[in-house]
Amino acid sequence: MIRQVFSRAIVSACMLCAAAPVVHAATYAYVSNADSASISVFRLDRANGALTDVQTVAVGGTVMPLALSPNHLRLYAGLRSAPYRVLSFAVDPIDGHLIDLGAAPLAESMAYLSTDATGRYLFGASYGGKLVSVNPIGANGVAGGPQQIIRTGPMAHAIRSAPDNRYVFASVLGDDVWLRFAFDPATGTLTQDAAPAYRLPPRSGPRHFQFSADRRFTYLIDELDGKLHVLAFDARHDTARPVQTVSVLPDGFTGTPWGADLHLTPDGRFLYASERTSSTLVAYRVARGTGKLTRIGTYAAPHQPRGFGMDPAGDYLLAVGQLSTRMTVYRIDRKTGGLQALGDYPVGKNPNWVEIVDFDGTN
Template identity: 45%
Template sequence: MNRKTLTAMSAGLALTIGAASAQAATYVYVSNADDGIISSYTLDRERGLLEPLAKTPAGGEVMPMALSPDHHHLYAALRDTPRQVVSYRLDASSGALSRQGTGALPASMANIDVDPSGHTLFAASYGDDLLSVSPIDARGVVGDAQKTLPTGRRAHAMHASPDGRFAYATNLGDDQLVQYRFDADTGHLTPLAPASVATPSQTGPRHFVFSSDGRFVYVLGEFSGAVTTYAYDAQSGQLTALGTATGIPADSGLIRGMAREDIPAGDDTPRIWAADIHTTPDGRHVYISERTRSRISAFAADPETGRLTFLRTTKVEKQPRGFNIDPSGRFMVVSGQLDDDIGLYRITPQSGELTRIGEAPTGKNANWVEIVSFDDRGD
């Protein structure tokens, strides 16, 4: 073999290695409440494969999770006693989770999230009708909750606006969102005037997301399976309702839902039981999950008006409480509370259609999904 050939081969190998290292490492984390573990996976986006990594003990009934803005920490709330949130350091090279500490929570929390500065963790308690604010220190560890706010009935989710100036929470029992001005330096929340905005009657507002450009808020009704779009005013923080689109086909055989604890004993009427909502990074599609029929519904989103148009539903894992979309917008991972596997779906960019391409085993009562990608720099 002459020197020229050897040089060419070396250059080719270097290019191959460089290309491989430049590809993003993508990790998936799923909380399994009944096992008390967080299952982790690698998502090979080139081959469209989910590969199990580890099972990390959480120490209790682990359910809602949230990522830090820099994606180097994962937070998981335990809904049994003692009520607490566990902080994990996330290794960008391996996806491994290292437990760093715990912070006390005042109640069982249905949802947690981190503000854009990464300094504050919000939590919403369905059973205790309250919201809480916890500090996050310089190491990325959540401390004990420092502030507790009474709110309307059955609080379900709390998130900051993308600019970090305001915060909102759903009250499923009162058909409203409460709205606050948020001070990221102190963690203080000040009610806006008005202090709440209504959702359509008897819809049970549950989870909500901001559009990718931050101009709109999409709120999912647990009882209606419909999504209401609100315009977000970045100056005042006020939300203005623009319209509602249903994600439940007329032939579904489902009637309007109600809070599970309010359903009479022995009543097995098929009711709408919507759960989660996410949008693709390009903002073109919004998806919701419905647990009774085990389906994901897709909407097309108008980037100018925020208007949603229902497209189709797709059969997925049994009782899909949680799902998420990877940062590339090409894949969706769905967890079913009554399923032994999580499902991997490819998203067709133009149509938003879902195609099931794989699966991986998970634990019992899988419910929350977080997905994070790192490039070769660990960013």
């Protein structure tokens, strides 16, 4: 115990200065548990997908969105219970522990957090507050209070910078639009375009979105109509046009669609999405040239799966359900994209977000 505390103190000091610690290869998963007011930390065995419990961090509020810094040495956690705050943690690459670095105000209860490509600014999208915001991040990786707030339509749900960091995009569920903001990385200032980057059908409810690694496509899941959209993304002009729309619902589905999350494998060959009403994950093969999706299969998921994540190697998918206190680990078939459930692991109440970080031993 003394050695672990001492090592974390040394690592924390190193991470607050220019020097980075030398670490061994390891993969860690972080799960926010809203109703338990905690973050669960696990180590992922790369050989077999087994998880080892590392740490449970009490955060003192309803924790939901998580965001990693570009260098993976910081984790930001948003509290959706008042007072609304962002917690900054150092990620110890030696053992995966989180080291509390402080808290700062958020403009509202945030449904989504992400950083810009430089790691100097934290973006937030507020569902109830009808806004997006920018918080500065200091040289030590600690987030400060909001420096800019922009009002949107109802239910702003996700916000991410484009791969080139020149623009920032946000989905607004209540207005069925995908907004574009010019971004000045020198000052962290957003300037909203007069017209949406893309307008979706009425009552579709755009939710989360992902850019492909080659910057040619954007994938956007709806919450309300069970659809997933493929957009051709012009990286030179940061504009989009529709390519394809597919369903995330399983065959024979009855009920009200409730789409949630989506992620691409690191190599861009497969895409996965979660649907809460049916408690399923759906897998697609991605056509490299066109970006179009072909369904591979549908897989049982933890009850009401809101969030999931994949390891940076693309070997494993970890999914949680809001009405489950378990996290399921799936092996991703690298040839077919199919999922094989390997095991379930206990987490807290209302788990909803999964972030996974990999340290390859060269830090």
